Amino acid sequence: MVSICKRIALHSSRRNTVYLCVRLANTFMDPKELVTGLEKRELLNEEAGKDPDPYGLAIKRGPGTKDKPTLVSSAFDSRIIGCVCDDESSHINWMWLHKGNSTRCECGFWFKLVEKPPL
Amino acid sequence: MPSLAVMASKKEVPQELSTAPFDPRFPNQNQTRYCWQSYVDYHRCRKLKGEDYAPCDYFRKCYESLCPFAWVEKWDTQREENRFPGKI
Amino acid sequence: MTNHMNHTFHMVNQSPWPLIGAMGAMITLTGTIKWFHQYEQTLMSIGMITMIMTTIQWWRDITREGTYQGLHTSKVTKGLRWGMILFITSEVFFFVSFFWAFFHSSLSPTNELGSMWPPTGIQVFNPLQIPLLNTAILLSSGVTITWAHHSILENNYNQGLQGLFMTVILGLYFTALQAYEYMESPFTIADSVYGATFFVATGFHGLHVIIGTTFLITCLMRHLTLHFSSNHHMGFEAAAWYWHFVDVVWLFLYISIYWWGS
Numbered sequence: 001m002v003s004i005c006k007r008i009a010l011h012s013s014r015r016n017t018v019y020l021c022v023r024l025a026n027t028f029m030d031p032k033e034l035v036t037g038l039e040k041r042e043l044l045n046e047e048a049g050k051d052p053d054p055y056g057l058a059i060k061r062g063p064g065t066k067d068k069p070t071l072v073s074s075a076f077d078s079r080i081i082g083c084v085c086d087d088e089s090s091h092i093n094w095m096w097l098h099k100g101n102s103t104r105c106e107c108g109f110w111f112k113l114v115e116k117p118p119l
Numbered sequence: 120m121p122s123l124a125v126m127a128s129k130k131e132v133p134q135e136l137s138t139a140p141f142d143p144r145f146p147n148q149n150q151t152r153y154c155w156q157s158y159v160d161y162h163r164c165r166k167l168k169g170e171d172y173a174p175c176d177y178f179r180k181c182y183e184s185l186c187p188f189a190w191v192e193k194w195d196t197q198r199e200e201n202r203f204p205g206k207i
Numbered sequence: 208m209t210n211h212m213n214h215t216f217h218m219v220n221q222s223p224w225p226l227i228g229a230m231g232a233m234i235t236l237t238g239t240i241k242w243f244h245q246y247e248q249t250l251m252s253i254g255m256i257t258m259i260m261t262t263i264q265w266w267r268d269i270t271r272e273g274t275y276q277g278l279h280t281s282k283v284t285k286g287l288r289w290g291m292i293l294f295i296t297s298e299v300f301f302f303v304s305f306f307w308a309f310f311h312s313s314l315s316p317t318n319e320l321g322s323m324w325p326p327t328g329i330q331v332f333n334p335l336q337i338p339l340l341n342t343a344i345l346l347s348s349g350v351t352i353t354w355a356h357h358s359i360l361e362n363n364y365n366q367g368l369q370g371l372f373m374t375v376i377l378g379l380y381f382t383a384l385q386a387y388e389y390m391e392s393p394f395t396i397a398d399s400v401y402g403a404t405f406f407v408a409t410g411f412h413g414l415h416v417i418i419g420t421t422f423l424i425t426c427l428m429r430h431l432t433l434h435f436s437s438n439h440h441m442g443f444e445a446a447a448w449y450w451h452f453v454d455v456v457w458l459f460l461y462i463s464i465y466w467w468g469s
Contacts, residue, residue: 015432022433027362031436035279038265039439042215075213118213157320204321204328 041119054119057089066111073116083109123136139181150185155205162207163205217272224265231257238334260355266425276433281304284441291445295452298415302456304465305411310402312441313468320399324468326444329401337388341381342461345454350379352423352447363438371427371443374450385413407466412456419453422446 022029030070033042042076045054052058056073064070078098082092087108097103102112145153161178168175182191197203230255238251273279279287313324321324332338335372355370389406396406426446429435435443 011306019431019433022364026365028359028364028367028435028437029433029439034274034433034436035439036275038215039277039280042280131316146281151318159322204319204326206321206323206327 005008020042046118056116066110067110069110071114072097072111073114075116079113081111138184154182154186158186159205160178165206215280215396217278217283223269224261227409228258228261289440291448296450305408309408311406311462312400326399326401332465334469337384337467338461341384344377345457346372349451349454352450356447359435359440360437368430371430375420375423375427378416378423381399382416408464412460415453417449421433422449445448
């Protein structure tokens, strides 16, 4: 019981010191200090200007022949992709793309999974 | 069944029958408002012009033809008890 | 989490709150009906407590996911923005229905009301007394919350705090005045369609004021505990939008029911 009280007192006094400092300084926390997790990684990535497309969303189909398949990046072993066979076609041909072999859409375009580390 | 001649001899002089005339203010099938307006107008006329003013009777004839008797009774009771909603 | 996904969206973990909230809503509804018919409030109270606890815990979880775990990326925040806008739009339509009822009854008053509006015998509130003060209060609260928002955007912590605090005070003042008006009212909800339209419209508005004030108080707590930053304060923006909506509804209420309808 006493130890819990001591813990509570210690933690709240530490917290309140931070609040007091912020009030005296009259600024919010620096956004870069406040963010955490995925939001932080996205922010850092954007600032460093490293990778404009961290999730591999902006992949456009290239020539897509058997020798030069369209490279699709993924952090995992499989990924779903959709092939729009013709520029004006409104039908999307969805398929799984697994690590290893290239996959061919019914209309003849080839795709290959390429390793890319996650954000 | 009496013959036509007998029926014809028993014919009485028909009275003057009349009803509320067409009022363009109330052209549709629902004539509730016409009944209400005639009732209110009659009592306003009576209040303004007194008991002997004959033209007020026009409104009375209108509402007596148009209004269900139950409504007239209800409104008369409300007027007596000083809780009639309309402005007279 | 990144072991299982590499995208910018937030796939929420399994949560009991949607189901419990739905069951709580059903219990509240059934309990309210029981109250109306059998005069027992127990079931309704159980339902309302369930719903309040659910909302507290659900939004606590969202705060944990957003602020403490950083799962609210910019795309997620955009989605939340859209969600709030659509919700407020649905609330607008909710109020439209009560305004419709009011105008339906008041534009062509029936014979039973004496063909006049306000109906015979109804003693209306003077629009230039407390209702006008309430209008001034809500308009001022709109100003204070905008001030608070701009302070947050300009990284001014203390002024943001003051603006938010003033907005809450004004909201509570409005609620207190409206409660006083309700208690001192010469007519009740049962007094012809006037009473019905008046109390249903202003009553739901008052409920929304209370909800909005609660939302603002929550933002005040989060502000004090440094959850917000100058570029990420979606919860505050949502509260501000909701508050402006409440203010606008009041303006419509004042102009149609209190002023035109008197």
